[in-house]
Amino acid sequence: MAPTEELSSGEIYPLKTWEELLEWTGQNLHNVIVNTKKLCSRVSPHSPSHPKTLVCHDMKGGYLEDRLFSGSKNKDAYRFYHWSGIDTFVYFSHHFVTIPPPGWINTAHHHGVKVLGTLITEWDEGANICQKMLANEDSVAACVSQLVKIANYHSFEGWLINIENKIDPEQVEQLRDFVQKLTLAMKESLPDALVLWYDSVTTRGELCWQNELNNYNRPFFDACDGIFLNYTWTNDHLIRSREVAGERTGQVYVGLDVFGRNFYEGGKFNTHKALEAARLHNLSAAIFAQGWTHETQDNFVEAEKMMWSSLAPYLAHHGPSCLPFRTSFCQGFGSKHFLRGKIEGSNPWYDLSKQQYQPLWSQEQGSATMTLETTEAFTGGGCLRLTTVSPSTVRLFVCGISWRVALIVSLCYKWCGPVVPFSLELHLGPATVTSDTPVTQRIVTLICENNSGKLEDNAHIEENENLASGNSLESTEQVMTENPDQPPMVVDTEENGWTIRSFSIKEVEGNELKQIDLKLEGASSVLVGELDLTNRCIKGLG
The missing domain is CATH 3.20.20.80 (Glycosidases)
Incomplete structure (x- = not known):
């Protein structure tokens, strides 16, 4: 169903009598067209027979407030x-x-x-x-x-x-x-x-x-x-x-x-x-x-x-299984509404339809705490705040994402504590697992430091040119995909006080992205505004 402007005035109601059920003819919503998303696919690390x-x-x-199609102003719903x-x-x-x-x-x-x-x-x-x-x-x-x-x-x-x-x-x-x-x-x-x-x-x-x-x-x-x-x-x-x-x-x-x-x-x-x-x-x-x-x-x-x-x-626990995958971690409410780091609206709001894909909130390790920050956001009403007093890792997602051409990964973040090495780890493993499959994984790590970019693959670090800030997404993709024979580049852009760090991973036959972690190497606090995984065609491949 196509989106419609009429959704703004809609409410949903139950049917209270036998007669109301029989008289239902397609909608009881005062001529409001219902627009709902289809069920997305996802992956689980467990077998289908798992409880x-x-x-x-x-x-x-x-x-309550959830009956309103366009949400309400009660951010505490x-x-x-x-x-x-x-x-x-x-x-x-x-x-x-x-x-x-x-x-x-x-x-x-x-x-x-x-x-x-x-x-x-x-x-x-x-x-x-x-x-x-x-x-x-x-x-x-x-x-x-x-x-x-x-x-x-x-x-x-x-x-x-x-x-x-x-x-x-x-x-x-x-x-x-x-x-x-x-x-x-x-x-x-x-x-x-x-x-x-x-x-x-x-x-x-x-x-x-x-x-x-x-x-x-x-x-x-x-x-x-x-x-x-x-x-x-x-x-x-x-x-x-x-x-x-x-x-x-x-x-x-x-x-x-x-x-x-x-x-x-x-x-x-x-x-x-x-x-x-x-x-x-x-x-x-x-x-x-x-x-x-x-x-x-x-x-x-x-x-x-x-x-x-x-x-x-x-x-x-389940997670995403297809591309593109993007989340700003918004939970469908906020004191303000942000769009790419700028305040778009200053009124409190609540709308479950605007909730973004949520991480594994119960997977913290070490001294890490992961909370939802609502005073700042990149897009929506909130972002993640990751805080540690010692080296720690947080698992964001389990997943089963495969790709046939280069995967471009972008992480949007902002420091709010001492700058220490901070990394996004992508764990790659075999797409099909049998009793004979080795349990080894390939880990690709994007290291985020102030004014530097590093990409680590199986403990092998490639130093890459730190490209000038201000590159558009289109120019970033062009630089990253012009020469597929070169090691992947790390590209930084800046937008309204947020750093967006991007890099590419070539397709590895028979492998999937299995899990995504965030890691802080020392005491600090960082805001994570958006994670974006996009499949793009690389020139010269396929």
Whole structure:
């Protein structure tokens, strides 16, 4: 879908009744055209069978500032930026059909994370909806058709089905058929679609949470792509779930309530203990209400860091897999808005669609601390601040990027402490790894010092001419690609107080860029405004 100026006035709303669902005809957004990004590809260092991680976002009833297409002026609204550690994002509310707002879809898709909406029925009102929805095959077909159309229109990948009311026993089989038909219809529309069942109503039609996979909910599990278990489980529940799931252990999502309501080890900052328990049984996890850090803690950033650092050892981190790749590290908010180092707007803002690709926030090593700086930025509302008191390394990304012609890498930075050797390390390894593949890697290092440029490849340093500042991007590329037989050059440009250091790497057959690190050799602090990896054609090659 093409961008449109009409987005500025748009809001997204849920569908609250059965009639609203049937009457939905393409949009309920007051003639506003929805513009959402398609799901981007990404890479994981783990096998496809590795347990997955889902985040289910339950935030004060939903549809807060995030419902606004163009965002708001509340820079303190909730944001999520730990995308590298999760596979699926569910937007949840207690309305009948919850449609994820475009901002969440855009930033999740930018990071390669699937998005699900929610269909929920609750209590007496929910029971009445289910009576209509399951009345006959035509009503089931109409519901399935509308849900598929909504997902296609808004460009998200599927649904969480949560039936939290009694079902007439004679309609239970119709409910199972509904789940199966929705799953099949979504996959016909989108092969990578995902439909999950919440552990609530049983095959007897009773609202009786099982906290495990068993014969009372397995028919619904068999009809879709997985089950989201209720939260009051014990280790015995997990053992039985693993046994019943068989080869589908990764499709059992153990519910983790961050608020800790009658939950294993109390949730909150002990949530990682529950995640560890799930992983011991090779089960996936569904983290519910992760916004606890924003809703209840005085310092959201510190609480978020504490929470996700404790979860990190049990997550399979993902990263970018294609070119071009560029990020300014903006989290979709700011006190100001910057464009290439200049202040473009002086008002606070919040817009999840403007969030840039986020690094691995939990991968610091040594004394390094990596924070988001919002008083300065190159583009957007923030940049990275890397601070150390001793030599330290921070892993920015795991990735799987290959290239067929020269890769041009640009790093935009600004010193805010003593100038010490500071480097960007790119780790190259075999694209295809087997049991016989050597674990060696080639490391290409761009060293950033004041008024000097060095490129290090496997500890071999080439001194290159420091080209005059002020070169345009076009002239930089021309100088770097004129003679492919010469060692790669390092090129500096200056823009509004920021240094942009660029260099090229020739394609290495059978190799991929596997990870990207930042390294400070001594006590200092540096701002990193942008990282840009671009594939360019080198004259004389190919």
